Amino acid sequence: MSVYGASVTKLIEAFEQLPSIGHKSAERLAFFLMHRSEADVEAFAEAIVSARRGLKFCTVCQNMSDKDVCDVCSNTARDTSLICVVEDPRDVLAMERSREFRGLYHVLHGAISPMNGVGPDDLRIAELLARLNEGVTEVIVATNPNVEGEATAMYLARLIKPLGIKVTRIAHGVPVGGDLEYADDVTLAMALQHRVTL
Amino acid sequence: MSVYGASVTKLIEAFEQLPSIGHKSAERLAFFLMHRSEADVEAFAEAIVSARRGLKFCTVCQNMSDKDVCDVCSNTARDTSLICVVEDPRDVLAMERSREFRGLYHVLHGAISPMNGVGPDDLRIAELLARLNEGVTEVIVATNPNVEGEATAMYLARLIKPLGIKVTRIAHGVPVGGDLEYADDVTLAMALQHRVTL
Numbered sequence: 360m361s362v363y364g365a366s367v368t369k370l371i372e373a374f375e376q377l378p379s380i381g382h383k384s385a386e387r388l389a390f391f392l393m394h395r396s397e398a399d400v401e402a403f404a405e406a407i408v409s410a411r412r413g414l415k416f417c418t419v420c421q422n423m424s425d426k427d428v429c430d431v432c433s434n435t436a437r438d439t440s441l442i443c444v445v446e447d448p449r450d451v452l453a454m455e456r457s458r459e460f461r462g463l464y465h466v467l468h469g470a471i472s473p474m475n476g477v478g479p480d481d482l483r484i485a486e487l488l489a490r491l492n493e494g495v496t497e498v499i500v501a502t503n504p505n506v507e508g509e510a511t512a513m514y515l516a517r518l519i520k521p522l523g524i525k526v527t528r529i530a531h532g533v534p535v536g537g538d539l540e541y542a543d544d545v546t547l548a549m550a551l552q553h554r555v556t557l
Numbered sequence: 558m559s560v561y562g563a564s565v566t567k568l569i570e571a572f573e574q575l576p577s578i579g580h581k582s583a584e585r586l587a588f589f590l591m592h593r594s595e596a597d598v599e600a601f602a603e604a605i606v607s608a609r610r611g612l613k614f615c616t617v618c619q620n621m622s623d624k625d626v627c628d629v630c631s632n633t634a635r636d637t638s639l640i641c642v643v644e645d646p647r648d649v650l651a652m653e654r655s656r657e658f659r660g661l662y663h664v665l666h667g668a669i670s671p672m673n674g675v676g677p678d679d680l681r682i683a684e685l686l687a688r689l690n691e692g693v694t695e696v697i698v699a700t701n702p703n704v705e706g707e708a709t710a711m712y713l714a715r716l717i718k719p720l721g722i723k724v725t726r727i728a729h730g731v732p733v734g735g736d737l738e739y740a741d742d743v744t745l746a747m748a749l750q751h752r753v754t755l
Contacts, residue, residue: 363622363646364611364624366604366608366612367608367623370604370605373600373601376601377586377589377590378585378586378589379585384577387576387577388578390645390646390647391575391576392605392608393608393609393612393621394666397609397610400606400609401606402571403571403574404606405602406564406568406571407568407590407601408599408602410564410567410568410591411590411598414591422561423562423565425563425565426562448561449588
């Protein structure tokens with residue numbers, strides 16, 4: 360029943376298309392905007408359109424950036440012999456927060472997933488290979504610890520190892536601050552296998 | 558740190574202004590849109606702007622509508638002697654879902670809340686009073702069962718009763734399907750006070 364009128368109903372439907380937004384949340388978002396001034400709402404819509412229009416990727420690491428070469432890649436203090444491969448721009452931010460990594464990144468924009476029709480050609484793998492002749496000694500594969508991420512890691516290892524470059528994978532184990540009781544079997548098995556000497 | 562570039566960062570900030578959207582959700586929404594085609598993103602922004610621009614209120618009940626008189630108010634099968642007063646357009650939908658009410662609605666677009674600087678003049682109360690000379694016999698106040706909703710109900714009762722029109726309030730009590738154990742003291746007290754003979 361369209362009690363709100365067609366255009367508001369259409370907006371609610373548009374919000375419902377967004378990830379993790381259900382019908383109730385979509386209603387709340389639409390009504391919130393309907394109660395703001397027309398100028399505010401236009402500014403919001405403009406922020407969306409201009410972000411998408413201005414969307415550029417760093418020509419080196421393929422991360423989202425508004426520059427041709429992003430801040431990380433153009434930072435001369437970073438270790439250019441190390442490349443950390445991640446699936447998503449958000450993963451770069453997560454790695455940066457850890458303050459543990461001082462090398463460069465490469466963003467694949469996804470992971471190999473035959474179920475979702477994503478093959479190696481849909482990822483920025485060619486761009487990664489093109490970077491591997493500049494004194495790179497190690498590629499750390501930090502794709503997600505799930506089926507797709509592992510498959511992508513395997514694929515990259517097979518591709519890069521023959522070039523004489525070390526390929527490593529981030530460690531699996533129990534999360535810091537977590538409770539052993541709640542760790543799943545596979546994680547615990549991994550944590551045991553990769554135990555380190557103290 | 559603006560690793561994503563200024564315009565994407567600005568978009569994330571814009572999403573964070575929306576209700577119940579935190580930083581992580583704002584990032585997820587922004588990135589979802591950045592992965593869609595430019596045409597899709599423009600259509601989404603257009604849905605927002607056109608909903609706000611086309612926003613009209615029913616001249617009778619003040620609910621959101623794209624017509625001058627909404628579907629409920631123009632429905633001749635409804636009982637025009639009964640007006641149910643609610644705070645929000647969503648409450649109209651909730652009442653309609655109950656299939657219990659066959660009268661008309663009046664949407665206040667808020668509740669009296671001195672804490673938030675909302676007084677009677679900020680609500681559609683004048684429009685309600687203007688409707689009360691058309692054979693209306695009862696006004697049911699269905700504002701929310703919280704401090705602001707109760708204050709608004711009291712205010713309306715004081716205003717409308719002198720006109721010789723019955724003013725009623727929706728019943729407070731334990732929710733159907735709920736557990737007595739989890740009902741709060743005030744609700745339980747209300748449920749006892751307003752008990753009905755079986």
